[in-house]
Amino acid sequence: MTTTHQEGPPGSTGDTVPVVKREGGMLAKSIRANGLRTMLLVVAAVLLAFAVTAVLIAISGKNPSSAYWALIKGAFGSTDRIAFALNRSTPYILTGVGIALCFRAKVINIGAEGQIAIGGLAATAVALYLPQLPLVLIPAAIVAGAIGGAAWAWVAAVISVKRGVHVVLTTLLLNFVGLLIVGHLLHGILGDPGAGFPQSPILPEMAWFPKLLPGTDLHIGILVAVVAVVAGNFVLWRTTFGFRLRLMGESHAAADYAGVSTSQCTFAVMLIAGAMAGVAGGIEVLGVHYRLIEGFSLGFGFSAVAVALLGATNPVAVLPAGLFLGFLEAGALSMQREVGVPSSLVFVIVGMTMVFVLSSIGMSTRLRRV
């Protein structure tokens, strides 16, 4: 196997930059061959998944076309729905960028759920207990979220790097621990005694995220997500660190041989991804719920993995992938209310799309090699 390296010409944008050759994490190899082809592939996989799901809807005795019409209306039907979908996309995009960087370096971090939980916890603690910081309260809470998320990712990285336990296992097991820590604290010192539900007292209003669009729920989190996409793209394609990540994606052994400290890079990329997940957790608390609620991060971890993957582990493409999932969920929730088709169909569509995309990528690699 040859490993010639091509760096992108300066000034070119992310999805057309020639990637480090061969085997670059997941979909990177096809992006290198043809960005458009990968996009078409993902779109085809999504359509195929919708088609199979339509059969399932029909089997459960509902009309697929009216279900999908309700889904589209629920996603795009009004300014409020669009605002809801954009808010929904925000944590997926933020965490998706971090996970895309990890996956690019073959560090299979699936710990976003726990990192979001701990990030949200840290942000809540700052917002509740440091109201003497009126002007900088929001930034302070978000920074606390980033530190919380990064710290949680650090725990996984230590066990993985120092003790050789696979990152999939450490991050996944820590998800459960993180969620339960939040639950434990919400039943104790952080809880709102009168609520009857495990949640914190409501945050002071000066800690609430400002609205982007007055009169809707849309908060400024989506802007943070876009900044994260741009930053992630810059790091991956324009920095030495990003080059090292891509090199690790080729082969950890090759990167070691080239003098790259894979353990240092693993730590760094895990901390970055953890911090982004932590920020996402802080934004959920400060922008959506205005309080910490037990289970607020449930399901986010796998959704973020799906977004990173559908975005071809390319930060720029994580943006449309995250928006897709956000709008899909917004649509599915209202479809469930309108026509009674369960919203868990989102997971069916996402899971199927991932299997289709992964298979066709694997297949195209096989064809090239023969």
Add this chain to the structure above:
Amino acid sequence: MDGNVLVEFLGASIRVATPLLFVAIGGLLSERAGTFAVGIEGMMLAGAFGGAVAMMLLGSSGAGLIASAASGAALGFIVAIATAKFHADQIVTGLAVNILALGLTSFLLRGLFGGTAPVVQFETLAILPIPYLSNLPIIGEILFLQPALIYAAFGSAVAVHFFLKSGAGLLLRAAGENPDAAFAVGADPVRIRILAIVAGGAFAGLGGAVLSLQEVGTFTDGMTNGRGFIALAAIIVGRWMPLGTVIGCLMFGAVAGLELLVQGWGLPVSSYVIQMTPYVVALAILAAIGRGGQASAAIGSPFIRQ
């Protein structure tokens, strides 16, 4: 500690270890043949669901068990085709299948039984006392007065132990260690891997049946709750050996048994802390073992004919 408490503790340990053991044995087959078994959690969930549905619709525990194994195997087949045939990334495909299983089971549960949170309930599997042996003092009650699937789980571990030493087992291991060599002696590593993953899925499905049919008598969304990943940890603890994996599963079972004891003593420990224990213990054990064990040499990489 008086005798009754001890019996209760050991009995609980074995009961909790049983679903883990089925799933871990399934995962072990897949991993020894060269495919990471990350999707085992989804196969377990599919098995729990398939068993519950068959039990509800047909009312027979035999049909329930068959449906469990078939559902797990069906999901395994998806992983097998995607990874062995189409060379999809093994770990991420496993994650995708976990998401798919979560979605499908939750979707079909509502599709089949209606309502936003349908209630599915049935009788749990009966206890099957082993004649004579169950009358033994203490040991009889712990080991031989248990529901049938418990014997099946430990029996499967022993069976797989001997299977791996047989000719067919040797080929399975060759597909995981050095698929090129297996191919050179006329075996088809792709087919072996597909069979191993599908068989592993069936075992994992039975693990799900232990939960839904034997333990609780119902199905709820995401009821496996990370047990598939604990089973993966048990495989590592057992160093990819069936009998070692039994010990790994019993260790995690014992953790749960201890929780039961602690709760019984009425200590003021938060239920959250108690729920956290298995995951923390799994992490601690994995960290303590470190790089001790060795997975199959060719795990993670597809077999490509030269």
